Amino acid sequence: MAIITLTTDFGYKDHFVGAVKGAILSNLTDINIVDISHAIGPFNIQECAYILKNAYRSFPKGTVHIVGVDSEVSPENEHMVVQVDGHYFVSANSGVISLITSEVQPEKVVQIDLPNSRPTAFPVLNVFVQVACHIARGGKLEVIGKPLESLKEIRDFEPRITNEGKTISGNVIYIDNYGNVVTNIQKSLFEAYRNGRDFEIIARTTKIRQVHQSYNGIVNYNLERNQRKGPGDALALFNSAGYIELAIYKSDLNSVGGASTLLGLNYRDTVTINFL
Known part of the structure; x- marks a missing residue:
């Protein structure tokens, strides 16, 4: 059975986590959804990377990880999928993935470009869920986007x-x-x-x-x-x-x-x- 994990700064008071899980289950009934954390500090990329980097290795290869921190799309924050170490990360190009992959070379990086997709205030629900379910079904990355040349790097936290x-x-x-x-x-x-x-x-x-x-x-x-x-x-x-x-x-x-x-x-x- 495929696995999709969720790491977000949504907290538990609002409807966001429940809506995302419901949308995944509406697309895939035979799926394991695992919460890594929903208590990331708002927009805290470094904290998100630390938690996810130290959790994802415990999951089997092929797991899809949705990263819902600073996920709103912009010309400087593209939506993307990164295949690394046998795992798939669906995220914005906020710098979080470069922190996770600092010691492992990504196998493939694809910028998400879904047909008829428009900017939305809830991209984890409207974009990331579709992409994660596509990958979990065994779909190819080339179908949902085009190659992305580079990952945004965050260097202000290097010792x-x-x-x-x-x-x-x-x-x-x-x-x-x-x-x-x-x-x-x-x-x-x-x-x-x-x-x-x-x-x-x-x-x-x-x-x-x-x-x-x-x-x-x-x-x-x-x-x-x-x-x-x-x-x-x-x-x-x-x-x-x-x-x-x-x-x-x-x-x-x-x-x-x-x-x-x-x-x-x-x-x-x-x-x-x-x-x-």
Whole structure:
């Protein structure tokens, strides 16, 4: 059975998610519809890319992914389908796909050009659903459009290397449900410049000098409980997506707070690594 996933900034209050699912089912009764997320921040391309990049690989090849963030068509934001890594992404050329495919070369990029199609305020419903269902049926991309030469790239969130390789300056790209703060500094970049040196991670007034492999890596179980670090302490780790993440061990945004609130970090804020 074919699979279509949905990643949008629609939220759940309005009719949008339900309308999109209904339209898919009206076109294809034998289909699996999977919600990846509908809680993306409005027009937040970086957040959308982070979530989708780390979710799509868990789906089987041939899955069709509808991306409903900043999807209104314009001369600078074309509708397109990108075939990459055996998956199909139906999206606007907003920069989100270039972030997803930063490490994988797209196999095919097609600009959507449906017959008698007109600009609409709800392109996910009126355009993306038609295209996704066509692909899910086994339809060819050449039928729904023409080759698109290039993907729009977003470069303002790339980590910066300064001080003759002694400093990496990154940014917060995502804050999760626990208030954990994900930076755009990947483990591979960190290790490439570390060269065995000690380091400090600076986030506003907080300094961290160790990166763990898991959240409970901060706990030294050889010590007595009253001597251990534990709940409420700040830590850094390489998360499951391979990025440096700042967290508060066993945090809860609804009570004690998380890294975002306790460290005072927001989307786009700077996090710096100095090699000593």
